[in-house]
Amino acid sequence: MAAETKIDPMHQFQISPLAGHLDGSPFVFTNSALWMFVVLALVWLFMLGGMKRQLVPTRWQAMVEGMTGFVTSMVATNIGPEGKKFVPWVFTIFMFILFANLLGLMPFALVGAQPFTVTSQFTVTGVMAIISFSIVLIVGFWRHGFHFFKLFIPHGTPIGLLPLIFLIELLSFMVRPFSLALRLFVAMIAGHILVEVFGSFVVQGLNAGGIGPAISLLSFVFIAGVMALEVLVCAIQAYVFALLTSLYINDAVNLH
């Protein structure tokens, strides 16, 4: 147990200012902001490359149209014909989350950059969830006025159970933004911690000697598998966030 180096899996989620100090001004350009700009630039380039509206689509355009078509059909099946208005928002969060998640998996450390996953911060996912929730509230009250509260009373509820059902439905409604934000951020954090811990095992095993390199090899193979799973999780989390957003908007638009 001599000279044991402690694994610090939380270091990769640390927000550090790139200019200025965090405790000085509330507006500091941090690594989180930098990576958000990188995500923005990537989404922009991706979309710009495929929006030439050629009659015979190039591969790139087919890729972009696949994305838009996927989100459009998801919104159409979940909300109906009125869902078209909400496609821009659902598509925006889907693309942002997908790109941010995948960018966090890229091995930028190889070229010396400090990689950072934007979606591993509760503030980022929380803001996106709050915007989705606000859209639900605004659209719901705009379209239905106080009839929106009918959302909390399922059809055919016995009068005696009404207060209880109302409370439960209200609670499950209010918890939605938290569950939406928590799911994405914890899924990202958990995956990155797992990769970080087993990555440290590889290094420590190589340094340890004896049976160490064998354990390193095992960890390495395990990481390869986990990475494949992480790519899947990245896509699924982006899909789930967009899917649940469109479901919640459906509640507001069509009330049950």
Place this chain on the structure above:
Amino acid sequence: MDLASAQVIGAGLAAVGVGAAAIGVGNVFGSFLESAIRNPAAADSQQGRLFIGFAAAELLGLIAFAVAMIILYAR
């Protein structure tokens, strides 16, 4: 027992919830596959519901993970 060891034990106990969520997620996909094989024509239209069920089951495991982290890093 000092605080540090109690924290580690507590985080380990909280991590049991992640395993329970794994059972739930397996159940969701297993049941879907079972019924999708019986009626493949209806399978594609139910994929949205599949992922809603997956998200609901997964969330509870992730909350267990969050609780473990909170216990582990609490001061």
